[in-house]
Amino acid sequence: MANIRKRVKKDGVPYYTVQIRLKGYEPQSATFGRLTDAKRWAASTESAIREGRHFKTTEAKKHTVAEMIERYLLSAGLTKTQDEHTGLHLRRWNEEIGYMMLSDVTADTLTLVKDKLLNETVRTGQKRSPTTALRYMASLSKVFNTAVKSWGWLEDSPMRNIEKPRAAKGRVRFLDDDERERLTKACKESLNPLLYPAFILALSTGMRQAETMNLYWGKAPANPPTEGAWGVVLLEQGCIILHKTKNTEKRRIPLTCLALQLLKDMSKVRRIDTPLVFPSHKNPLKPIDLKTPWLKAMAEAEIKGFTWHDIRHTTASYLAMNGASLAEIAEVLGHKTLQMVQRYAHLSDGHITGVVERMNNKLFGGG
Incomplete structure (x- = not known):
């Protein structure tokens, strides 16, 4: 009974x-x-x-969720950046169900926590997005899978039976021509001389903020960063080589026009106490934090709802509107799949129409 x-x-x-x-x-x-x-x-x-x-396996009755998470964190060797995300997620799960034996964890139990995450109000004053909730679930799912496959603590992961929330569509916010001109002018007039070249470089290449800020002149430093992205500027070859990126793959970034000229000008008067292209004033061996001058430039340009990361969206959007294929955009941005660039597909409709028209003209003759 x-x-x-x-x-x-x-x-x-x-x-x-x-x-x-x-x-x-x-x-x-x-x-x-x-x-x-x-x-x-x-x-x-x-x-x-x-x-x-x-x-139910005997092991599942011996260990709690807290023990499972602790063992995973000890063996995973998360970097500081990973801990700020995966570690944060797992500590939250530990607070909610850490006291439970693994044999007691069911899909219903996990669904209750999932629903709680979705209904919570975060710092922005809004409810947590489905995408963020999915990340919390993915972090715990990885731990459960490790407990199943590597430790033999469970027969199967209870995460497999949970209905996952539908992820929100990728956000696309890019500068129109007028906004771009205003923001470019504000960055150029900034009291911080590094803001303008950093902005132009980011806009010209589509590089992530970490990739832009962690650039070195000419060659790899003696002690490259152990975490995050970094690369080198090769002016003679007119390119940037990103040795480490978010997806861990090396990437070559071409430098042309204004971005190349600005870097050439900067190289002539660069600081001799640091190999960084954008060094901090306080500590030249660390990249500069441009948050304050960036926000001031945004205010001067009267632009709202735009972040530094949105510069990357702007680059991708301009590429699409100028005829680049989704595969080409993915290559420029450093995405492994086309899924991340599907959000720009509607901007390249004209290019797709042109491709189809050229094919038909070749097959059946142009009218």
Whole structure:
């Protein structure tokens, strides 16, 4: 028979523990946030035991979710950047269900936490986005998979049975011609002399902020950064070589026109106490933080709802509007697949029409 008990966590939130004892079978237990879920599990488990369909590994009854997460974090060797994301996600899961035995974790349990994440208000005053909730789920799913495949603590991951929220469409905010002219002017007139060349370089290449800020003159430094992206500027070859990127692959970035000329001008008067292209004033061995002059330039240009990362969207959008294919845009931006650049597809409709028209003219003759 099933025995259901109501308990209360330290924060006052109730939960329910279920114990099933049937003669001739090993006792089973589970924990739920809702009484209805507890009753449903009790009924289905009793039925499964009687029919010989129920089995829980011994290891799953020995370890808690907290122990699983702790072991994963100790063995994963996350970088500081990874810990700010994956580590943050796992610590939140630990707060919610860390006390539970792995054998007690069900899809219903995880769904309750997922729904809680989706309904919470974050710093922006809005609810957490489905995309962010998906990232929380992905982080824990990886830990469960490790516990299944590498440690033998579980037979299967309970994450497999959860309905995942639909990710929001990728945000696309790019500068129109008037906005671009105003912001370019504001950056050029900034009291910080590095803002303008950094902005032009980012706009010309589509590089990420970390890739732009962690550039070195001529050759790799003696002690390159252990975390994040970095690359070198090769003026003679008219290019930038990104040795380390977000997707870990090396990438060559061509330098042309204004961006190349600005870097040539900067190289003539560059600081001798640092190999960085955009060094900090306080510590020349670290890249500069342009947040303050950037926000001031944005205010001067009267531009709202635009971030530094949106410069990358602007580059991609201009490429699409000037006839670049999605494959070409992906190559410029350093994306491994076309999925990330599908958001720019509608901007290249004219190019697609031109491609189809040229094919038809070749096949059937132009009119």
